[in-house]
Amino acid sequence: MIPRVLTVAGSDSGGGAGVQADLKTMLALGVHGMSVITAVTAQNSLGVQGAWELPVEAVRAQYRSVADDIGVQAVKTGMLASAELVEAVAELISGTDAPAVVDPVGVSKHGDPLLAASALDSVRTKLLPVATVATPNLDEVTQLTGVRVESEDDLRRAAGAVLEYGPRWALIKGGHLSGDALDLLTDGSEEHWLRAPRHDNRHTHGTGCTLASAIASGLAKGLTVPEAVGAAKEYVTGAIAAGFALGAGIGPVDHGWRFRSAE
Numbered sequence: 001m002i003p004r005v006l007t008v009a010g011s012d013s014g015g016g017a018g019v020q021a022d023l024k025t026m027l028a029l030g031v032h033g034m035s036v037i038t039a040v041t042a043q044n045s046l047g048v049q050g051a052w053e054l055p056v057e058a059v060r061a062q063y064r065s066v067a068d069d070i071g072v073q074a075v076k077t078g079m080l081a082s083a084e085l086v087e088a089v090a091e092l093i094s095g096t097d098a099p100a101v102v103d104p105v106g107v108s109k110h111g112d113p114l115l116a117a118s119a120l121d122s123v124r125t126k127l128l129p130v131a132t133v134a135t136p137n138l139d140e141v142t143q144l145t146g147v148r149v150e151s152e153d154d155l156r157r158a159a160g161a162v163l164e165y166g167p168r169w170a171l172i173k174g175g176h177l178s179g180d181a182l183d184l185l186t187d188g189s190e191e192h193w194l195r196a197p198r199h200d201n202r203h204t205h206g207t208g209c210t211l212a213s214a215i216a217s218g219l220a221k222g223l224t225v226p227e228a229v230g231a232a233k234e235y236v237t238g239a240i241a242a243g244f245a246l247g248a249g250i251g252p253v254d255h256g257w258r259f260r261s262a263e
């Protein structure tokens with residue numbers, strides 16, 4: 001049976017990030033994508049113009065509908081908006097055996113908040129402990145742990161600080177540093193450095209969502225965490241290289257780059 005992957009995230013009306021990026025990634029990687037929507041954003045290439053959370057009850061009901069009938073081989077979480085939603089989602093994840101990729105989304109590429117400041121503590125103490133892989137970017141790492149990352153050595157310190165909250169693996173994304181796009185994956189004993197050439201392309205809307213969904217897709221197919229992260233890094237790097245202009249601001253990565261290169 002086709003592997004089934006569930007994203008628990010916010011909707012991006014512009015189609016480049018959030019649930020829309022997740023489902024496109026899942027299609028491109030050959031798994032069946034499903035969604036639990038936590039919030040709806042009015043969003044485009046220029047920023048986030050509005051955001052509305054769903055009631056916790058609606059989030060729980062979507063999750064139960066999918067888990068009880070269709071079944072889930074891996075979960076990915078993205079925008080969770082509030083402490084209440086973070087805690088509800090952490091509880092749902094702790095009740096499943098499926099691996100969970102937690103992207104602790106804090107702000108959009110334009111700096112618009114996607115998580116209330118009052119929810120940070122719930123992310124640290126409730127959500128990170130149930131994660132198989134946590135994938136913070138550099139701003140999220142600083143917000144969650146206080147560690148500032150300016151060099152490759154700092155990536156190791158940041159990963160150690162994230163692991164203290166209990167995820168099995170930490171993937172610290174160095175995408176916002178200069179030089180190569182270097183990420184560090186570690187479980188505290190193994191270290192895997194993932195290096196890709198930096199593409200000088202401003203159309204990077206959706207990179208983090210795409211990477212986390214690609215990891216979840218790999219895990220659902222039965223890959224190990226290092227294998228899934230390696231394959232996901234290759235997919236997101238190609239998607240960034242092919243990112244394209246849409247609207248007047250930051251365009252999306254190209255989730256369909258592999259289909260297009262095969263045309």
Ligand SMILES: Nc1ncnc2c1ncn2[C@@H]1O[C@H](COP(=O)(O)OP(=O)(O)O)[C@@H](O)[C@H]1O
Nearest residue numbers: 137173174175176181182197198199207208211
């Ligand atoms: N310009 C770029 N060229 C190549 N890879 C990049 C670039 N920007 C980010 N990445 C990679 O994209 C992935 C997502 O990272 P990042 O953009 O930091 O996440 P987020 O969207 O959460 O801020 C990481 O693997 C990172 O190294």
Ligand SMILES: Cc1ncc(COP(=O)(O)O)c(N)n1
Nearest residue numbers: 010017018108206207208209
């Ligand atoms: C609904 C939603 N979720 C997440 C992001 C983060 O996007 P990115 O992947 O570019 O960090 C976003 N802009 N909107």
